[in-house]
Amino acid sequence: MKRIAIDMDEVVADFNLKHLHVFNRDYNDNVTLDDLMGCHLRDLRPHLIQEIRSYLDDPTFFRDLDVMKDSQEVIRALSEHYEIFITTAAMEVPASFTAKYEWLKEHFGFLDEMNFVFCGDKSIIQADYLIDDNARHFKRFSGQGILFTSPHNVNETGYVRVNSWLEVRDYFLR
Amino acid sequence: MKRIAIDMDEVVADFNLKHLHVFNRDYNDNVTLDDLMGCHLRDLRPHLIQEIRSYLDDPTFFRDLDVMKDSQEVIRALSEHYEIFITTAAMEVPASFTAKYEWLKEHFGFLDEMNFVFCGDKSIIQADYLIDDNARHFKRFSGQGILFTSPHNVNETGYVRVNSWLEVRDYFLR
Numbered sequence: 001m002k003r004i005a006i007d008m009d010e011v012v013a014d015f016n017l018k019h020l021h022v023f024n025r026d027y028n029d030n031v032t033l034d035d036l037m038g039c040h041l042r043d044l045r046p047h048l049i050q051e052i053r054s055y056l057d058d059p060t061f062f063r064d065l066d067v068m069k070d071s072q073e074v075i076r077a078l079s080e081h082y083e084i085f086i087t088t089a090a091m092e093v094p095a096s097f098t099a100k101y102e103w104l105k106e107h108f109g110f111l112d113e114m115n116f117v118f119c120g121d122k123s124i125i126q127a128d129y130l131i132d133d134n135a136r137h138f139k140r141f142s143g144q145g146i147l148f149t150s151p152h153n154v155n156e157t158g159y160v161r162v163n164s165w166l167e168v169r170d171y172f173l174r
Numbered sequence: 175m176k177r178i179a180i181d182m183d184e185v186v187a188d189f190n191l192k193h194l195h196v197f198n199r200d201y202n203d204n205v206t207l208d209d210l211m212g213c214h215l216r217d218l219r220p221h222l223i224q225e226i227r228s229y230l231d232d233p234t235f236f237r238d239l240d241v242m243k244d245s246q247e248v249i250r251a252l253s254e255h256y257e258i259f260i261t262t263a264a265m266e267v268p269a270s271f272t273a274k275y276e277w278l279k280e281h282f283g284f285l286d287e288m289n290f291v292f293c294g295d296k297s298i299i300q301a302d303y304l305i306d307d308n309a310r311h312f313k314r315f316s317g318q319g320i321l322f323t324s325p326h327n328v329n330e331t332g333y334v335r336v337n338s339w340l341e342v343r344d345y346f347l348r
Contacts (some may be wrong), residue, residue: 094275094287097271097275098271113268124289124301
């Protein structure tokens, strides 16, 4: 059975939606997802880079992110034909460990928690496929990288790209 | 540069010493490391299996484990010739995430935290070597498993075995 490793933020968990919401609320701003095309919030508001980052030090930040559309149904279907691992660069945000674990148990409870991986450098991942919004993780990954479209990566070229979980389904279960 | 993945409990962190100490203290018992040869504490005291396990639900349990003798010096030396990752089955004890991270930062701060991996099923680990006290992790591991001697595994045969960190040094840096 082939193995698919799947990232969390911006792939199964809607990080941007909450991050923009709390930022706009706290700084009386109106940044939209369209503004994030090809960049990050920190690039648009560099004078607030510390504040933008500090949201991630809140241990509860990642607990109530929305689930990305169709991800549950598609991953459940994939899990009948592939070994599924969730592989998140949680070491970049150590405060998030418990929230990320609880979020996965709540929304992807049909997966075995022995298949959850909190890592940093994803070259440690042994899998046939890696679905991720950060192309940098594909550089030393030995399998096939699949770039999940997120505003910040829209200008990246040279990768297999999927724009939605329905496109993931078509890629693997066509 | 070849890559060595290294387990935590009973390999770099002295789990047994503390576990036995708190158990003997709380249950007025006198179990020794010699008693654990070829088995686990739960096998010796099956009527207390829940209590034995429940220590691991304490978020602070793993924070003050002793460092295994010579592990810091040898891993520092290995890190000049090999890529080092710490790979621990933390998903088995989700309460331990923060304590394990802080413990690694305190005692192995010379390693990049991007090379820390909290996982469950270690077949996800892409490495040339895995030093672990649980031989079950070698079954689906694609590299060379190296069994680090711990009381529970003394009767395991058929694996490359090291009895100390000085033996690890000799294996890799001979």
